[in-house]
Amino acid sequence: GENVGLHLPTLSVQEGDNSIINCAYSNSASDYFIWYKQESGKGPQFIIDIRSNMDKRQGQRVTVLLNKTVKHLSLQIAATQPGDSAVYFCAENLRSNDYKLSFGAGTTVTVRA
Amino acid sequence: DGGITQSPKYLFRKEGQNVTLSCEQNLNHDAMYWYRQDPGQGLRLIYYSQIVNDFQKGDIAEGYSVSREKKESFPLTVTSAQKNPTAFYLCASSPGLDHNEQYFGPGTRLTVT
Numbered sequence: 130g131e132n133v134g135l136h137l138p139t140l141s142v143q144e145g146d147n148s149i150i151n152c153a154y155s156n157s158a159s160d161y162f163i164w165y166k167q168e169s170g171k172g173p174q175f176i177i178d179i180r181s182n183m184d185k186r187q188g189q190r191v192t193v194l195l196n197k198t199v200k201h202l203s204l205q206i207a208a209t210q211p212g213d214s215a216v217y218f219c220a221e222n223l224r225s226n227d228y229k230l231s232f233g234a235g236t237t238v239t240v241r242a
Numbered sequence: 243d244g245g246i247t248q249s250p251k252y253l254f255r256k257e258g259q260n261v262t263l264s265c266e267q268n269l270n271h272d273a274m275y276w277y278r279q280d281p282g283q284g285l286r287l288i289y290y291s292q293i294v295n296d297f298q299k300g301d302i303a304e305g306y307s308v309s310r311e312k313k314e315s316f317p318l319t320v321t322s323a324q325k326n327p328t329a330f331y332l333c334a335s336s337p338g339l340d341h342n343e344q345y346f347g348p349g350t351r352l353t354v355t
Contacts, residue, residue, distance in 0.1 A: 141337045160341060161341060163344075165346075170349075170351075171348060171349065172248075172332050172334075172346035172347050172348050172349045173244075173285070173332070173342075173346045174346070175343055175345060175346075178343050188346060217290060218284060218285070222342055228273050228290060228292055229274075229287060229290065229300070229334065230287075230342070232284040232285040232286075233284055234282075234283060235283075235284055
């Protein structure tokens with residue numbers, strides 16, 4: 130079933146601005162979260178992950194924030210570029226002893242030149 | 243060149259025929275997965291395998307079958323019992339339970355007419 134969801138299905142961003150993509154999850158027992166980027170006609174690409182014992186993790190131009198109190202996950206992309214245009218999915222691992230991930234429906238990010 | 247390969251990229255079949263989609267990985271990952279993606283939607287889990295010679299049903303296993311005879315390979319058969327087989331099929335693999343980030347192949351777009 131759908132345990133994760135994204136607040137907005139689409140996001141339009143000006144090139145050079147920062148992007149924030151949000152995700153709400155409902156299972157307070159989830160202990161692992163991942164963000165993926167999917168370009169048209171391709172498989173999802175791993176961006177960054179975070180475990181529930183952390184509230185922030187940074188990668189190259191990306192930051193993931195986890196707020197367990199309100200069960201909210203966000204992906205921040207700094208200085209958004211045209212190549213960032215894609216669909217972004219959040220996913221959660223519902224149980225620590227389970228391999229399965231539950232995916233949200235995705236947010237389509239369009240970067241305006 | 244390590245990664246996950248899926249073949250073919252596009253596949254066309256007549257209704258009533260079984261078809262097998264290939265997925266191979268040379269990442270030495272224990273776990274492998276099959277997902278289905280319909281237009282504008284997220285990923286739904288069909289089957290997954292945590293180890294060779296073992297696999298479990300996902301959320302939408304009806305009309306599909308899999309095998310895991312080798313660690314590197316996890317083929318998916320779409321049978322004639324699957325009522326709406328036209329979709330984008332994605333294979334993924336992950337290292338194991340403590341490292342559950344899943345890495346995806348490029349996908350196979352199956353069209354059944």
